[in-house]
Amino acid sequence: MILPRFDVLVPQTVPEACAMLAKHADEGVRILAGGTDLLVDLRRPIVAQHVPRCDGCPTHPEGKVVSTIECLPSDSDPLMAPGGSLRAALEDPRHASPAYLVSLHKLKELKGIERLADGKLRVGALTTITEIERSPEVRQNWTALADGAADLGSPLVRNRGTLGGNIANARPAADTAVPTIALDGELTLHGTSGTRTVAAKDFPRGPGLSVIKPDEILTSVHFPSPLPHSDSAYYKLANRKALEISTVGVAVWLALEESNGPVKDVRVALGAVGPTPILAESVREVLEGKVPDEKMIKQAAKAAVGDARPIDDHRGAAWYRVQMVELLTARLLTTVLERIRGK
Amino acid sequence: MKRIVSLTVNGVAHEVAVEPRRTLIDLLREDLGLTGTKKGCSIGDCGACTVLMDGVATFSCLTLAIQADGCEIETVEGLAENGQLNRLQQAFVDHGAIQCGFCTPGMLMVTTELLRNNPRPEEEDIRRAISGNLCRCTGYQKIVEAIQHAAKEQI
Ligand SMILES: Cc1cc2nc3c(=O)[nH]c(=O)nc-3n(C[C@H](O)[C@H](O)[C@H](O)COP(=O)(O)OP(=O)(O)OC[C@H]3O[C@@H](n4cnc5c(N)ncnc54)[C@H](O)[C@@H]3O)c2cc1C
Ligand code: FES
Ligand code: FES
Numbered sequence: 001m002i003l004p005r006f007d008v009l010v011p012q013t014v015p016e017a018c019a020m021l022a023k024h025a026d027e028g029v030r031i032l033a034g035g036t037d038l039l040v041d042l043r044r045p046i047v048a049q050h051v052p053r054c055d056g057c058p059t060h061p062e063g064k065v066v067s068t069i070e071c072l073p074s075d076s077d078p079l080m081a082p083g084g085s086l087r088a089a090l091e092d093p094r095h096a097s098p099a100y101l102v103s104l105h106k107l108k109e110l111k112g113i114e115r116l117a118d119g120k121l122r123v124g125a126l127t128t129i130t131e132i133e134r135s136p137e138v139r140q141n142w143t144a145l146a147d148g149a150a151d152l153g154s155p156l157v158r159n160r161g162t163l164g165g166n167i168a169n170a171r172p173a174a175d176t177a178v179p180t181i182a183l184d185g186e187l188t189l190h191g192t193s194g195t196r197t198v199a200a201k202d203f204p205r206g207p208g209l210s211v212i213k214p215d216e217i218l219t220s221v222h223f224p225s226p227l228p229h230s231d232s233a234y235y236k237l238a239n240r241k242a243l244e245i246s247t248v249g250v251a252v253w254l255a256l257e258e259s260n261g262p263v264k265d266v267r268v269a270l271g272a273v274g275p276t277p278i279l280a281e282s283v284r285e286v287l288e289g290k291v292p293d294e295k296m297i298k299q300a301a302k303a304a305v306g307d308a309r310p311i312d313d314h315r316g317a318a319w320y321r322v323q324m325v326e327l328l329t330a331r332l333l334t335t336v337l338e339r340i341r342g343k
Numbered sequence: 344m345k346r347i348v349s350l351t352v353n354g355v356a357h358e359v360a361v362e363p364r365r366t367l368i369d370l371l372r373e374d375l376g377l378t379g380t381k382k383g384c385s386i387g388d389c390g391a392c393t394v395l396m397d398g399v400a401t402f403s404c405l406t407l408a409i410q411a412d413g414c415e416i417e418t419v420e421g422l423a424e425n426g427q428l429n430r431l432q433q434a435f436v437d438h439g440a441i442q443c444g445f446c447t448p449g450m451l452m453v454t455t456e457l458l459r460n461n462p463r464p465e466e467e468d469i470r471r472a473i474s475g476n477l478c479r480c481t482g483y484q485k486i487v488e489a490i491q492h493a494a495k496e497q498i
Contacts, residue, residue, distance in 0.1 A: 002364075003364040003366065004364070005362075005364055006363060006364055007344070007363050008346075008363040008364075008407060008409050010409065010412075032407070032410075034405075035405050035406065035407065035410070036387055036405055039366075039405045039407070040386045040387060040405065043385065043386065101363075103407070103409065103410060105410050130399075153387075153475070154390070154474050154475025154476075155400065155453065155471070155472055155474065155475050156387065156390055156393060156400055156401070156402045156453070156475040156476075157387060157475060159399050159400055159401060160401060160402065160405060160406065241474065242471075242474035242475060243388060243474070243475060
């Protein structure tokens with residue numbers, strides 16, 4: 001199966017890459033990392049009947065990119081208004097068949113996992129999912145991320161796919177993006193006019209849509225230093241153990257004041273139950289400051305359901321997803337709580 | 344405009360002029376005539392096209408030839424030693440792990456990576472390692488047995 005015609009640009013530095021993106025914006029240009037999303041998507045116009053892999057993957061019988069309307073931010077969102085930048089990006093044929101790909105593979109500085117002096121973890125955007133899965137540091141202190149990496153696709157997908165690609169692709173079910181939100185990851189974006197940071201929860205705007213600007217590259221993700229008496233976990237609910245997109249994914253991060261003490265902070269992120277991964281803020285309202293028990297955890301799980309906005313699709317019905325959000329949130333909160341108390 | 348890609352395949356250095364959209368599998372099969380690597384789905388689902396790229400099991404259908412510039416590629420053609428099937432290949436033959444054989448090159452390459460990183464895999468490790476490689480014929484059991492046997496022999 002052949003790819004459409006495009007040229008490939010190979011920058012040696014990040015600023016050079018940003019300049020290439022800016023220069024060719026009018027002709028259509030996309031960033032290439034591992035290619036496990038992009039090179040599949042670019043074949044889609046050629047094999048129009050190719051089944052979409054993710055909820056809300058924007059496809060069209062003729063391979064045109066269209067919006068899955070019910071999943072998108074509403075028209076009252078300025079970005080989605082006629083002429084708004086998200087709508088324009090979505091409807092732009094240059095997005096589906098770009099003239100240029102900017103391949104990041106020579107940018108070694110975007111690779112690798114590093115514990116910083118202040119205790120934070122820096123993961124370069126080009127770090128592969130396999131490297132994350134195998135990192136003892138990530139497994140130990142940012143467990144939900146290790147769980148998500150271990151469950152993504154298959155070994156071959158993990159060997160090529162990158163953290164940056166999984167996040168930048170902005171799919172609601174993305175298996176490392178959901179834990180990144182629960183772990184309060186901070187994304188660093190480089191553009192022609194400088195650098196900015198965005199909280200992972202504020203990055204996605206709809207299926208395949210994000211706040212990234214056309215000349216920007218996601219360069220790294222920073223995870224906060226682990227708090228004492230904290231732990232995290234992610235669970236991917238799917239029909240098979242490999243090569244499956246989740247029906248529901250739940251990531252939980254919990255921190256207590258002390259081993260048997262009240263909740264200092266909690267973050268629950270939900271995947272595949274809305275147009276983007278969702279931070280279930282209501283869980284914090286239920287648990288913060290309280291010593292959690294079984295009843296309270298059940299209440300928190302119910303609250304998480306209120307934040308989910310699932311749709312029916314071939315992976316699961318909305319009513320089923322709702323039940324699974326409740327069940328998995330309760331189960332993960334319990335697991336993580338037991339782990340913290342057992343430490 | 345074509346680009347020159349320099350890469351080593353099974354120890355032999357090559358320079359190949361490719362269209363930017365050329366995938367690694369097409370470079371191997373069409374430009375170098377190494378048709379041992381198979382193309383099943385072209386979208387990352389089947390693993391038939393697996394090669395090792397700098398030692399890492401890689402689907403060559405979702406890798407551009409340009410991305411393999413400067414890399415060392417190993418394909419199924421490089422496994423035999425002195426014209427003889429290597430231990431892993433022989434185990435596949437002996438254990439009935441090959442029926443139509445279409446998945447075999449990919450299975451052999453992911454397993455080669457597995458045994459280099461983990462010479463004593465548990466059954467669970469083996470099943471996980473081949474979980475991105477589809478086989479329509481064997482039902483996987485014979486493949487797992489062949490790999491277990493090869494792992495035992497290599498120690
Ligand atoms: C068979 C198969 C199974 C899969 N299973 C799963 C699964 O179970 N769970 C899951 O979450 N995903 C899955 N995926 C999707 C994919 O593998 C992941 O999303 C992967 O992490 C993408 O990374 P990549 O480097 O390959 O991205 P690419 O394909 O290179 O890029 C993806 C998108 O992000 C943009 N991009 C990439 N890097 C950057 C950057 N640094 N800055 C800005 N933009 C960037 C690209 O322009 C493109 O739009 C699967 C894919 C395949 C082919
Ligand atoms: S042909 Fe590459 S994974 Fe199927
Ligand atoms: S032997 Fe036929 S596909 Fe595996």
